[in-house]
Amino acid sequence: MESKQTCPHRTFNSPLAEPELRRMVIWDWYDGPEAGILICDKCGSNYYFFMVDWSQDQSTRVFALQRVNDDAIQTLVKLVEEEPRWPIWMPQILKFPSEFDRPWIDHINSVVLGLPDSHSLILAWSNVKHVPLRLAEVNATNAPFISRLLESDETSSPYNWFTFLGLSR
Numbered sequence: 001m002e003s004k005q006t007c008p009h010r011t012f013n014s015p016l017a018e019p020e021l022r023r024m025v026i027w028d029w030y031d032g033p034e035a036g037i038l039i040c041d042k043c044g045s046n047y048y049f050f051m052v053d054w055s056q057d058q059s060t061r062v063f064a065l066q067r068v069n070d071d072a073i074q075t076l077v078k079l080v081e082e083e084p085r086w087p088i089w090m091p092q093i094l095k096f097p098s099e100f101d102r103p104w105i106d107h108i109n110s111v112v113l114g115l116p117d118s119h120s121l122i123l124a125w126s127n128v129k130h131v132p133l134r135l136a137e138v139n140a141t142n143a144p145f146i147s148r149l150l151e152s153d154e155t156s157s158p159y160n161w162f163t164f165l166g167l168s169r
C-alpha cells in the first residue's frame, strides 16, 4: 500500500492515462453511472463522484471527484447489508427501490452532501468498458464549471472537459 498522502498519485503535469480508480459503487444511475464512490486500487482512498459531461455517442462520461473519508465504503456496506461486488457494484436495494428505502437514500446523501465544495479531480470514464480513461487535476480556470449535468438545463457542460482531458467528444 502506498501512502495516502500521495493519493491520487498526482505527480502529473498533464492528464494521467489509466488511473488507479477502478472500483466503483453506483447509487445514481441514468443510462450509466451518474453518482457514487470510486476507490483507489493503490491506496484505498474513497472519492465521491458525479457526472459533469458526456460524449455525444454516450460512450464516455466525465466525473468530478472529491475525496471523502476512507470509511465511506464501510458505512455504505453496513447500510445496505450486502457484500460489495467489484469492480462495479450497484447495491441490489437500489435496483428495486421502494418507499422503504428512502431513509437509506437520505443517509447516503448525508455522507456526501455538506462536504466542502472542493472537487479537485476530473475523470473520464468509459461507459462501454466500464474503466477509467483519463484523470486530471481541476485548475482555477475550470473549477467554476463543475456542476451536476443532470441537475442543470444543459445537455453538455459549458466547459469542454474532453479537450481538457485530451479526448475527443
Ligand SMILES: [Zn+2]
Pocket: 006, 007, 008, 009, 020, 040, 041, 042, 043, 044, 045
Ligand atoms: Zn490512491
